[in-house]
Amino acid sequence: MGCEVGTEIGSAMARSLDVHGPDIIARYREELFRAGNPLAVDEQIWRESAQQARAVLADCVLALELGRRQTARTAATQVADHGRRRASAGISPRYAVVAGTVLFEIVMDRLVPAAEGRPEGAEQIRIAAEALQQSISSRLETAVVGYDQVLLERINRLQSGGQRSLARAIHDELGNTISLAMRHLELYEHLTPGPAKPADAQLVAAKQALVDSMQGIRDIVTSLRRDELAGSLEQALKLFVASVGGTRPEIEVRVTGDEAWAPQHVLVEVFLAVRECLRNSLSHADADWIWADVTINPHSIGVSVVDDGVGFDVTAALEAGANGLTSVTERVELLGGVAAISGIPSVGTRVTMSIPLPEWADGH
CATH class of the missing domain: 1.10.490 (Globin-like)
Known part of the structure; x- marks a missing residue:
């Protein structure tokens, strides 16, 4: 071979x-x-x-x-x-x-x-x-x-009148499905006692992925049930930052450019990708500050999310199947863009994204 x-x-x-x-x-x-x-x-x-x-x-x-x-x-x-x-x-x-x-x-x-x-x-x-x-x-x-x-x-x-109905559907259907999967994993652990096996680490990772998914569903349902949704990408990101609370790390978010240049579904995907990066930094980086910058141009969106945390080995994390990193990369790729992730131990992490915008993004 x-x-x-x-x-x-x-x-x-x-x-x-x-x-x-x-x-x-x-x-x-x-x-x-x-x-x-x-x-x-x-x-x-x-x-x-x-x-x-x-x-x-x-x-x-x-x-x-x-x-x-x-x-x-x-x-x-x-x-x-x-x-x-x-x-x-x-x-x-x-x-x-x-x-x-x-x-x-x-x-x-x-x-x-x-x-x-x-x-x-x-x-x-x-x-x-x-x-x-x-x-x-x-x-x-x-x-x-x-x-x-x-x-x-x-x-x-959907119009705003249907959002509460959608929130219930997401909570009842997806939430219950993920809860069922979690119970299956717990049952598997119960039925396979004994010394640790190589697959145990993957089992732990799977359970954590389900926990993260449940939190994501709660975030979506909460946002759908608000009487008034955030009016812009910047407002939505700042609302998320405010929801996590705390004084450390210091988190700063900036969005520049005209959001009318981008289709709504692209803005939603950018929000989800940036939010995932912020979550990763909050959960794993032990950072003092996190900076998220989104620049919207007529033909592209550029994103940079940087922290000064502990950093990590990106290659090893991707090979181990890091769900958050994979999610960010695939969201950007599905929009025809490119995501780059770099981490330096003891220095920090940087995620950059470049997403092209279609010519019809302004509705013409």
Whole structure:
């Protein structure tokens, strides 16, 4: 292969997945169909789901051949489009979470017997499990971005009279779905006692992601239930800063330019991306100050969020599947822009974004 070579058993396990791939996909659909999962019922949605399942298998095969987990590479726009179509069809994200679990279990059922009692078998199972978890999680996160976009577009189309109804729908449907996922994780922890396993760190990360999602839902619901929404991007960001309270760190937000140059849905995405950056700094940076600057030009939006906190290794964080950083990057990419994240330990963190604006942004 011209690169690292895995063990003999790892290569044998990889070949087995290659050979039995069609059987795995067939069983995957059968189990989803039996459970009434809509991802297996609608033919268009199933074709997309099967495509992603084959990509997950390919990631696992590559990891076994190399003898190490590879960072999953997803076609972000394509996967997000899948999420949009599922949202448009009224398919809740929880079905994708359940499907990911089903696929993980089917693949592991195929691999574990082949590794039992074999030298280095446990290590190869660990590599396979981590590769599957990373590949499935990255695709779920990207698909949710597409799902969120549809939700935001619906929000933008609603008049103020319908906002309270939307708030109830978000709270009741998405909030309950995430609470259910949290309970499933807690049940898994309860049913699998014993020494710490390599996947435990991913389990902790998944639970934290759900906690963050619940907080995000509360923020959206609170903002929808206000009698008067903030009238501008700058007001919305300053309202968020005021809501977090405290005297440290000192947070300053500045927005310059004419917001009429940008479509409303772009301004919403910029708000969400900047808010995520501010949250990351507040949660992890231990900073004395945070500065967020948004410059709106006729043809582009430039964003810079800087803190003087502890900094971090950006590459390591992204490889570990940092949800906040991934969310910011993918939001910007889906708008056709570019995001750059730099962190220097003990110095601080800087996030920059450049987002092009369409010519029709002013409504002409």
